[in-house]
Amino acid sequence: MNVQAQGNVIVVGQAIDLSGPNGSIGRDYVAGITTYFDSINVSGGIGGKRIKYLVRDDQGNPAISAQAVSDLLEKDKADYLLGGIGAAVTDAVLANARFSQSGQTLFAPLVASVKTYNSRVLFWRPSPEQEMQYIFSYFDKLGIKSVGIAYQENALNQDMYQYVVAELRKRNMLMSGLVRIGASAADMERESAVLARSNPGIVIAIADTLGTGIFLKEFRKQAPRTFVAGMSLINLDTLAEVAGPKALEWTVFSQVVPNPLSKKSLIQIDHSNMMKKFRDEDLSALTFEGFMVAKTLVKAIQAGKGGRDGLQALATQKSIIDLGGVTLTPSESTRRMSNYVDMALFRKGGGLLF
Template sequence: MNRRRFLKRSALAFSGLAVTGLPGLAHAQATPITIGQSVDLSGPTQSLGRDYFSGAKLCFDVSNAAGGIGGRPLRLLQLDDGGQAARAVANVARLLNQERVDHLFGLTGDACIAAALNSPAFARSDKLLFAPMSGADYAAERVVYLRASYGEEIAAILATLSGAGLKAFTIAHAGTAAGIAARDAAFALLKKRGLGAPDAIALPADPRQMGVAASGILNRRPQAVVILADTIPTALLARELRSRNPGLFVCATSCVDPTALRQIIGAQTATGIVLSRVVPDPLRSAAPSAREFSQAFNRYFDEAPSCANFEGYLAAKLLVNALRKAGPNPDSPRLLAALHSQKTSEPAGWKIDFGSGRRASHFVDTIVIRRNGDTLG
């Protein structure tokens, strides 16, 4: 089965009303623990959201087949926001007020996440948002991050470029509040590590001005440009930069969907672009959890897994483990306490520790897009 067919089997992914499981998986009949998610399944970066959902849904289905949480099945209620902030706000309101979900899980897209966390529905609730796909640090409480920060991603990219002998960098960041905050967090981390802050430029809100922005960046004569933005502005800027300087090192963070990036700018232009990743490559990692995921994924899918698949699976697994530790009534305070007790350490320096702060993982790796669309770590 491929991921698209799997998603079609999950009616909630499109209707928001029900979820079907993988073929042959039995579900318990007790009162379910309901997990709510708003995610981009139909917008321009849908492959990232779909892959994250597929990995999480796989984990929940496998857990249900093993008896659920104390005999209670996990029910994933998912609504498509198409990558639009207003729809994400409406979805979160529906999940909290109408569907009465027990917990929120894995929202995607910085604009959608920021809008949802600032929404009246979330402010009025006592629910926890677990593992949003963002490296930004939002002021909202009741948010637990699994992945590294954007500052850590940028620091890792610059370390990789410096190791290749490059010295002149420009960071091109979204001009939004989230983009500026991510830039400042990156600069603070670089300063803490004894590294100087690179040149920086805010991207225009109007995509028609991206060519002007590219010319302005190239006039600064950087050896590499690190783009801190979502997939669409990253793709548009990368295309303009490489049309003017094909040999320029172009890098981006894990919030960029590599499939959509390649579709927008073409295989030739995308080749050689460096992307950071916040989980190990499931096809190459020696980590036990990566092997476990690959075995489960290969049992039900006939295609290679992505890093987003693995991130969704890992987030769901950590949530399942915490729900088991939280006892028979896993409300948000009990879930948070159970999460804070989770610590693991695996090969390649990959560690999970929810007790050390808001972010449980500080792992960052870099990959390079190859001409055939594959990536090289």
Template sequence: MNTAPFLLRRFFFRLSTVVYLAASGAAIAGGNAVVIGQSIDLSGPNAAIGRDYVAGIKTYFDALNASGGLNGKRVQLVMRDDFGRADGAVKAVTELIERDQIDYLFGGVGDVATQAILNAPVFKQSGHILFAPLASATQGKQQPVLFWRPSQKQEIQHIFAHFSKLGIQNVGVVLQNAEANQDAQRTLTNEIRERGMKLTATANIGSSGGGGDVIAAEAARLAQTKPGFVVVIADTIGTSLFLKEFRKHDAQTFVAGTSLINLSTLRELAGARAVEWTVFSQVVPNPNAGTSPIQMEHLSMMKKYRDETVSSLTLEGFAAAKSLAKTILLSKKGGRGAVHDLMAQNGDIDLGGLSIVSTAKSNHLSSYVDIALFKKGSGLMF
């Protein structure tokens, strides 16, 4: 595969990030700002996801600043590349808290980076709440983290409900070896048992996609069991490599995955024909449709402030940023106490046709789940 396009995009995105950080630092020096920090993967394995998430977040705050900011203060974003690594995340969040003196901390991408931040001594001592990380692993309500998106368990349950309605009873499972996927494996087992489905086989792939021969062998073995549909719990690269091999043996069985798969990257790596008849849970409505106020706002502001294609992740970033802004505006406490307020009370906030709900029983604000389908010609349909 020619990796030049990926490397070129990575270079230009990293360059733009450095320029933006420099601009942010100058503005912060003025003192009249609400400073929001973010440690996020911009050049590692989840860079494509990170780029889109950041684009949505920055777009919302650009629009907010243009209309007067938060209580008369401009919002300043300080984003640091953590490369998708635990050590990178700890370094980035330490600098954000100690040097940049951030008021709020936005989450990044992936279970490894998220857990590293939660375990970091400087974070534990800071009193911050990690807001809206893109992570799958379950975190207890006692942890200082507040997810915007629904849980991976809710996404898996939605996938199974979708196929159950179609009357499909035989399922194959693909599981990437990772500690964070243990919760997903338990959810899969429970869903199969409770719905009276039959597990035809489980394919195991390595933590970073595994070797090509291993994936090819596992894909062939799973195809031989003739599942009615396949659920994949893996990252974008692992899912892409499996799908490419599986389609050599089975061109039409539905393959399903969760929302932290970057669908554009999947299509590039697996190929347009391989992604036909695949479905992925999504935690926001169709980003290209203007059927609700927040969808229209997102489309309009992305067109005004960004020169790039919208995606589910740009809409999620936009919605998460709007949620944080509304939380700050509604809070009676100053500083970082706004997010603590939200976690401690029951209530809901309307974002414009999409709502978030805070409860004492959950640290997930949104429960919205939908399904996106790749059909013939690789068109994405919600």
């Protein structure tokens, strides 16, 4: 962590999808991060050092991502690294020799699959299991006892599927049907019809954005007014494109940040003001997450005096970190900074209602 070597800059590098399947998630995340760094640089940087934030578009491709991170370390001499989107990309970066040798921590990747990582990764957001847990308790409180599952079968979703089935049992809920996303169109149509007839209180989608879209498009023909729940890394713009905006009515999504449009806390106000000042683009849950991730990283850089890795210092600290009305309780065992989960309902005419 030789910040001195760079003279008056601290280099933060990130390889993330800006133009691939999760491009709009990546672009929002980066917009929030950039905005916070801009606000710090304008007021003199960190101890007089400016943050130089270098973002490389990995298009969601693991090989490109690993190479980009390698270059950021090798050529750009990155002092800190922020993560990309998805388990495949994260795995590729962790397996990269240059990253292994660097001794650095990959901070705040966006991963929606149930997976344990070693101490070289530090997550900002809570785990996918925590999000799923929140969806369950939310609907449990509403007295809903029958749950359908839309399941995109692949290695990444298998653990989450198992987790959901176990959770149903634990809560004495009834699994009222299963639609396998990615099965043939005829099978999906048939399974969707069967699920719709069983009239579940809610359907939980264990799928990526595209898979969720394909499911909604089919299922909504049969069940226009059944709640369908997804998780926070579902990309709503893409979802509306795939399924049609009408299909998004009666959908809910777990969220890992408070409402970005509300002005209840200092950090919400800050995010809103700084985005207006530096970006002039729409606020979203992901611009807000990026903003808070950057603020957390700045705290880590401040904590990392004297050659200590600030991220590791932050991850192991016992006290609560206040970002301005949103608090982090770092957990050494889960390697996660935040436990915040909320729920948002898709609004008629677009956007989320927290």
